Amino acid sequence: xxxxxxxxxxxxxxxxxxxxxxxxxxxxxxxxxxxxxxxxxxxxxxxxxxxxxxxxxxxxxxxxxxxxxxxxxxxxxxxxxxxxxxxxxxxxxxxxxxxxxxxxxxxxxxxxxx
Amino acid sequence: xxxxxxxxxxxxxxxxxxxxxxxxxxxxxxxxxxxxxxxxxxxxxxxxxxxxxxxxxxxxxxxxxxxxxxxxxxxxxxxxxxxxxxxxxxxxxxxxxxxxxxxxxxxxxxxx
Numbered sequence: 001x002x003x004x005x006x007x008x009x010x011x012x013x014x015x016x017x018x019x020x021x022x023x024x025x026x027x028x029x030x031x032x033x034x035x036x037x038x039x040x041x042x043x044x045x046x047x048x049x050x051x052x053x054x055x056x057x058x059x060x061x062x063x064x065x066x067x068x069x070x071x072x073x074x075x076x077x078x079x080x081x082x083x084x085x086x087x088x089x090x091x092x093x094x095x096x097x098x099x100x101x102x103x104x105x106x107x108x109x110x111x112x113x114x
Numbered sequence: 115x116x117x118x119x120x121x122x123x124x125x126x127x128x129x130x131x132x133x134x135x136x137x138x139x140x141x142x143x144x145x146x147x148x149x150x151x152x153x154x155x156x157x158x159x160x161x162x163x164x165x166x167x168x169x170x171x172x173x174x175x176x177x178x179x180x181x182x183x184x185x186x187x188x189x190x191x192x193x194x195x196x197x198x199x200x201x202x203x204x205x206x207x208x209x210x211x212x213x214x215x216x217x218x219x220x221x222x223x224x225x226x
Contacts, residue, residue: 031212042118042218043158043202050212058213090157103214105157 002027004106006091012112021076021109023091031094032074036087081113115140118205118217126223133190135201135220143208149188150202193224
């Protein structure tokens with residue numbers, strides 16, 4: 001089954017404690033992306049990757065890092081989480097890059113930073 | 115001005131009626147337009163894409179695009195309670211077609 005998986009699905013952490021949210025896709029997609037969704041602000045892109053070792057900032061990259069060492073994985077790293085990063089996070093993938101009508105979203109990770 | 119604007123709703127329609135969801139965008143050069151459906155607590159799901167002016171129909175869904183007015187809409191015919199969800203409009207920027215800009219969504223409620 002074609003899918004995008006994220007782990008963990010729910011996470012409560014404290015300010016400053018580094019965390020990683022994993023994202024994996026089994027569709028051999030080149031394009032992967034991270035979004036955050038907040039009430040009243042909608043979905044906003046954090047980072048995206050056109051292919052292995054190619055990443056670029058989205059609209060709200062501050063406080064986040066990503067890496068793309070393998071095509072299937074695109075982890076999101078919060079080096080020092082703060083309460084304003086409490087949000088619902090979605091990973092997405094598509095093929096080919098630019099063909100956003102093929103974009104699949106993962107199930108989401110709900111993060112609470114205390 | 116937001117890049118993509120939608121009325122947050124809720125838009126309430128009776129079962130069997132036509133639901134009309136609207137979206138305006140600010141980048142006159144945008145070329146690609148998408149409608150996503152998002153059930154509460156779930157991830158967005160693409161339901162329609164449209165790239166040229168006019169109407170595009172897919173089952174009970176019709177997307178309408180008017181680039182001159184910078185306006186895109188989604189019509190849902192014969193609305194069902196299962197259509198109750200938040201509908202997100204998304205647009206690509208003219209200068210970066212690899213990124214989607216989302217509106218905040220319109221919540222649709224279809225009552226029996």
